[in-house]
Amino acid sequence: MSKKYRFIDHTADIAIEVNGGDITSLFLNCGNALFDLLYDVDDVSATETHTVNATGETPEELLINFLRELFFSIEVYGNVLNDITITKLTESAISAEVTGEKYDSDRHRLRNDIKAVTYHNVNIAKSECGLKVAIVFDT
């Protein structure tokens, strides 16, 4: 998978910029970037499907809340996720089917330790290839 995000420098934490052709692909690319930051997605099998829902009063808040839900599933329920299908996306709500499996330290290679997805300066802006957004993670 070619990476659809790049690192931006931040003194304390991890910051990335993500691009997407439209709002749906931006949300998808952000979710996939989160997975890629946390572990090697190539090691993950799609043996389970989870439904993830989020709401937000602005598109930015919706995006961060969606990432927070994905992160919670990984961090607290011990899932490793590998694929997202967005089934509904409105201005204030998102539903997605997400596949993956339970984390297994013998098979899954972890990458960065992330502790939270922040709302810091989050702004979805127009870019050459559609839309872009910068996301800062607490580490």
Add this chain to the structure above:
Amino acid sequence: MGKTTEYNIERVSDYKYIIQKSGQMRVPATIFTSPEYLELIKKDASYLQLVNVATLPGIISGSFAMPDMHQGYGFPIGWVAAMDLDSGVISPGGVGYDINCGCRLVRTNLRYDDIKGRVQGIVHALYNKIPAGVGSKGALKLGVKDMKKVLENGAKWAVKNGYGDAYDLEHTEDYGCISGADPDIISDRAYERGKNQLGTLGSGNHFIEIGLVEEVYDEASAAALGLHKGDVTLFIHTGSRGFGYQVCDDYLEKMGRYTRKAGLILPDRQLACAHFSSPEGREYFSAMKAAANYAFANRQVIMFNVVEVLSRLLKISQDKMGARLIYDVCHNIAKVEEHIVDGKQKKVCVHRKGATRSFPANHPDLPAAYKSVGQPVLIPGDMGRCSYVLVGAQKAMTESFGSTCHGAGRVMSRHQAIKSSKGRAVKRELEDKGIYVISKKNKTLNEEMPDAYKDVTKVVDVVDNIGISKKVAKLRPLGVIKG
């Protein structure tokens, strides 16, 4: 990066700089730093963040940066401000995700000769006993009923359940328990994350360190704290684990809604806040106290386990080892305290995000043992240099709402640190300096390598020179367990 200022940073003295009030700022921004580190602050976005938070409603006198300040998200790290209880706000971002992240320092009767040649064994034994690393769990499993007691009673719960004694509570900020935490407002998610993480270290910059008093600057104060040159010490740095993160996350979301409802205009969504006097503000304050109490209990349980491991391994009775808590300090917290504002005593809500309380001698909130010397202030450095013990000083009450710095402060991002440490064996480099380090992941050692931080000695010299806290002793690390 590389932003140039549109704000004029004026020099007040060699260690104090000010950005006068302009635009939406309600108060000036004050930076305590050295000319050398001022240049670093100009380079990252931290001083812009300092200016942003000077726009918050009800902020009193100033937005204060400590010499370890660096870029955060929304709020800078190494920041202090006091808010008016009626017109001011409370902000989860202004406390941070790791609510009541803090430090505790333990002194012992052990001398270097008692542990010489055994540091590696001690480090491995501690590493096996104290769960460390991201999402670490399993030290204790708590049911909802016990969790509620932890949230209400903090370290008092730990002591009641056999992890330590009353002496420990006497030597903990707020006596190990902030009253007024309501466990019934806490989300199920926070309970889920907190139930099996008590007694665990976590990851990132958290650590347990076995060290030595290398230098004493103030013999009388050091003696009052029970520190003598050559004594073996134990230093613990951790916080409220996933529980605190979830509380912060929950209220960042809720306060985003409040911010819009109340029509508050904020320069950054991460600054979401609520008026302290509003139901939302009160609710967060109560939830924050619950997380703070969780952290006090966490450090108490870890300390108890560390001391037990050490006593067993060295085959020395705990009585003979004389391990005694010097103090436990919070460095991510909001508190209602009394300060002098416009010549009058006033209750305000002090936010310390990456800053330590620094109360002087005779302050009414200090325990009897420290009434004459001042509150112990614990400043960890990076794992390769040293840490410091200071005491609070009177000038903190007039300069910084009773606050001082909290650590060295990063200069390099974790990403940068990994890049620049490529091909280097950080663990080996530290071993060559006589410091044995173990971590769940080698990557953590690269992210946390000494060059990624400012020199804590220079940071501490700033606060000592301004007089907001005074140097007492320097500690040298011998063995470190990183998360």
